[in-house]
Amino acid sequence: MRNDFIAELVELAAEDERVMLLTGDLGYMVLEDFEKRHPERFLNCGVGEQNMLGVATGLAEAGYIPFAYSIATFATLRPYEFIRNGPALHDLPVRIVGVGGGFDYGHNGVTHFALEDYAVMRTQPSITTVAAADAAQARAAVRATRDHPGPIYFRVSKRGDAVPGLDGRFALGRLEVLREGGDAAILAIGSIAHAAVEAAELLANQGLQASVGIVSSFNPGPADDIAELLDGVPAVATVEAHYRDGGLGSYVAETIAERGLESRLLRCAVGRMPGGEAGSQSYLEAQHGLSAQQIAERVLAAVDVAR
């Protein structure tokens, strides 16, 4: 997904002189094409994410649209206060590009797992968060948000396998519904969405029809669409490569409560700090209950309880 994201950005920069790409000394084998095509608008800021976000703010005030790129944890947590007092406070179109997220950097260990990025960015009302589910949606998101006036955080996964049925659709604040079924609903965000789709298929094989919806943004988030999808649905599962609190599960919980919906919610997310365990992305996702099989089992149990 990150390569597609950057490829789209290269094209966007060719059309729009305002686009700049800043990196905190990351992006080997990913950013070279941008640097080659637009050398005067490429800037390696070195390993200093706070300064990078401050510089991006100064550039944006002068009319640029800087994309500040690093691994998701370093792009969001390290310079968080610079983001708050910079593009958020000044309402400037800085794009924070966080690569990875969840267990994308599985072999690198816990310092590289971004498991709270949705939560911390979502608390800033003026920051839009965008997390694409696959490579085609990432490309569409870059393009669709080109002239968005405020700051955006993009979580850009390393993994970008096409999510069946999504077909590169993206609209800020909307839910993309991939399948419809009245027995349950599964809502997913980011590249873990493929597991949600697989889970729905496993459930269908057992005669349980679940709707599947892809959430791709917060601030704005798709509360209206979610309320519509959940009308009359007894159980809904959220699926995210993120800690249980503050991300999609919390967003849906808030939506259910605020809209007075009657769906029972279960949150498939990371419930404990995954310290002291590294491994492949799929291994770690399974360790935290995020495989398609585990999601399907939990949805079944939730439907039983809801009945």
Place this chain on the structure above:
Amino acid sequence: MDLPERASFAHAIRRIVIEQSYRAHVGHIGSALSIADLVTAVVAGPMRGEGADRDRLVLSKGHAALALYGALHLQGRLDDEQIASYCDDGTQLGVHPEPGLDGIDFGTGSLGQGLSLGAGAALAAKRQGSDRRIYVIVSDAELNEGSIWEAAMFSAHHRLDNLTLLVDLNGQQAMNYTPEVLDLGAVDEKFRVFGWDAQVAPGHDQEQLAAALERAAGATGQPSVIVATTTFGHGVSFMESVIDWHYLPLTDEQYEQAMAELEAVAA
């Protein structure tokens, strides 16, 4: 504005600082008095404050914003009503500056962030082929923040010679004198080894500040820092170099005395 006029301008800022902080019953007085001359040297000196290609001033030590508000008021960019709303309910003029006012391009308040903003602004000017200059004012205690040195490296690497940093070296911070809290050593030397053109100048001397700013404007290939040696609470005898005035508001008696001292100098 000629040099004697600038001295009067700085003095008028100090009177506004005392007047408004007394009226609003808020502190950070010593720090605002400390930079009245630095703000003056920039805004009443070489800075182009208006127009699309205006220069930028980032007051990184945002807690001294009252000095900047004073300067903007004297320039007619804040009217009587606005300056008199300092720290009132619903005011645009809080202790720390927020963006959106004429003359304030960047809001600040959390220390150690302004130099990065200034570096980005300076880089933008370079890329856009503009001759606008960027001025940043930091406190000496702000140099405790590691992000300052990220920005220092970045600015030198990118040869941001349109960037001028003024360090308000008043030797004290919130809780104690800087050598007691975290000794800064030779600040100018630190910047010099980071690749900056560094000068030390007396921070209440408009003539020497003007000369330092002129040299900074002529620097090529390097950002410039002016380490301005200042007196915390400058101009009010009982505040000078006294830690308490980082926070304390004025009593009636202290207000009377401070104004009497400032008016005696002006007379």
